[in-house]
Amino acid sequence: MNSQRPSKVEDSLSENDVEYSPLFSSLEVEANMAEMGRYFSKKNGVRVITGLGHQKRGAEDMVLGDQNFGDFQELCKRSAVLVCFINRFIMKPGISDIPKDKKRLRVSSLMFRSLMAAFDTSPCFVSSMISGDIVTGLGTRLVCGQNEKQALSFWYTLPVRTATPCFDEEGTHALSVIGSNQVDPNGYLHLADIKHDIRPSKIGVYSWHDGTLSRTVIVDFQDGRLHAIADEPYRKIKEMIGRTTDYRPLDSHIALLSSSARWWNHALTQLKRQLAHFVRIVERNKGAVVDLSQELKLLEDNAQQLTSPSIDFECSARHLAMKKSLHSTMSHLQRYKTELGAIEEIVADLQVVSKKLYSIKELALSREEPNSEAVDENIATIRKNISGARAFLFELEVKTEAIMGLLSDVVKSRNDMLMVNNGSMVRKLLKSARKQSKASQTMMRESKRMASDMRKDSVSMKTVCIAQTA
Numbered sequence: 001m002n003s004q005r006p007s008k009v010e011d012s013l014s015e016n017d018v019e020y021s022p023l024f025s026s027l028e029v030e031a032n033m034a035e036m037g038r039y040f041s042k043k044n045g046v047r048v049i050t051g052l053g054h055q056k057r058g059a060e061d062m063v064l065g066d067q068n069f070g071d072f073q074e075l076c077k078r079s080a081v082l083v084c085f086i087n088r089f090i091m092k093p094g095i096s097d098i099p100k101d102k103k104r105l106r107v108s109s110l111m112f113r114s115l116m117a118a119f120d121t122s123p124c125f126v127s128s129m130i131s132g133d134i135v136t137g138l139g140t141r142l143v144c145g146q147n148e149k150q151a152l153s154f155w156y157t158l159p160v161r162t163a164t165p166c167f168d169e170e171g172t173h174a175l176s177v178i179g180s181n182q183v184d185p186n187g188y189l190h191l192a193d194i195k196h197d198i199r200p201s202k203i204g205v206y207s208w209h210d211g212t213l214s215r216t217v218i219v220d221f222q223d224g225r226l227h228a229i230a231d232e233p234y235r236k237i238k239e240m241i242g243r244t245t246d247y248r249p250l251d252s253h254i255a256l257l258s259s260s261a262r263w264w265n266h267a268l269t270q271l272k273r274q275l276a277h278f279v280r281i282v283e284r285n286k287g288a289v290v291d292l293s294q295e296l297k298l299l300e301d302n303a304q305q306l307t308s309p310s311i312d313f314e315c316s317a318r319h320l321a322m323k324k325s326l327h328s329t330m331s332h333l334q335r336y337k338t339e340l341g342a343i344e345e346i347v348a349d350l351q352v353v354s355k356k357l358y359s360i361k362e363l364a365l366s367r368e369e370p371n372s373e374a375v376d377e378n379i380a381t382i383r384k385n386i387s388g389a390r391a392f393l394f395e396l397e398v399k400t401e402a403i404m405g406l407l408s409d410v411v412k413s414r415n416d417m418l419m420v421n422n423g424s425m426v427r428k429l430l431k432s433a434r435k436q437s438k439a440s441q442t443m444m445r446e447s448k449r450m451a452s453d454m455r456k457d458s459v460s461m462k463t464v465c466i467a468q469t470a
Helices: 026-039 066-078 109-118 123-129 170-175 232-243 251-286 292-306 309-365 373-469
Strands: 046-053 056-064 081-086 139-144 150-165 189-191 196-209 214-220
Touching (some): 026 123, 056 066, 056 232, 081 232, 123 139, 123 150, 123 196, 139 309, 150 309, 189 309, 196 309, 214 251, 232 251, 251 373, 309 373
Parallel strands (some): 081 214
Antiparallel strands (some): 046 056, 139 150, 196 214
16 A cells, blocks of 8 residues: 555445456455445444644544545545544444444445545455454455555454453343353353353454555444443544553554553453352352361251252252353453463564564655654553463463362262262161061061951851850
């Protein structure tokens, strides 16, 4: 992309100007665009932020629609910094006019194609956003333009997890497809005891820089109901562009990644709260005691509870629900490890990109630029935050496995007590049966004795009768 490329896009948006790559055939590019089209709305609401750069403070913003693409072109011409935000419909408090397609991105297929063409966007960017379970990491492309002027474009899709209070009533979670399939890490994880959900999403980022101009497109797939979270990158980057006089190419990325790291930490903290609740439930059932007399008393209490079928059924149902939740948590934690690992790689690749960008800037301005230590320090800080989140994640994984083992011990202990209790009841039944057998034998002996006596009485009666007759 050269500095004049955005101005060459016609006011009547064109579908034909689509960038291709040796990595994809034209059919694959069109197939990817069609797949991406499932997320698009028919109405446009692309938010644009621009800055003058070149030691000048101030930012302009606009909402890009079908009728003002010409204004967008003029804004591109006079702006050194330009960032486009494509979001779902953000449901801010007080908004009553909510569209039916609120879950779709506020951009039409035609507008998206035009933006991709205007910024010479690689087809790999679209491919990375529709790759599903595969996190592709960061890609780069170095282009040599006129007068040997170089431009670097790079892109990545950032996986995010955010913890928010539940939107739905407790009973409705099991009725939804995702809520009833909690083992699938592509859906949200419901933390029933603390009434929170950990929701998955992604943010696609594409940047182009030639040393003097900076162009960035951010495609945020986050739920519009989370208005404070979904709107945070826009607010942060707008404030940053408006206040700084020396905008650096990676500043927007650093702002976005810092928000992402904080969202991840908050999500993992909420998950830790849920696990702590599980521990309390298990310890109440097992009894976290060391004194032998207390342990024996607890066993006696549990044995008495096992004699009540309703209580035992309730306990078994609770243990089964907890076991399912723990297995779901383990499935999600495995996915979280993959996603945090991908983010850590993206941050590491940005450090390499930073050095390339400063080389391009020095070449474009024909003078030496200050070193990139400030940017490198910020990226290093984010990398440490992500590494800390991964360590925290490992701790939660170990804790989940420990709770699952503890729960298995509790269930086994209850099953053992149930077997002992059942054996005791069987012994009582056998003892009662033996008593009944003895009583039956006594009754049979008495019956035989009575029958013998009756025979003797009958003989006596006959003898008396014969004597009287004689």
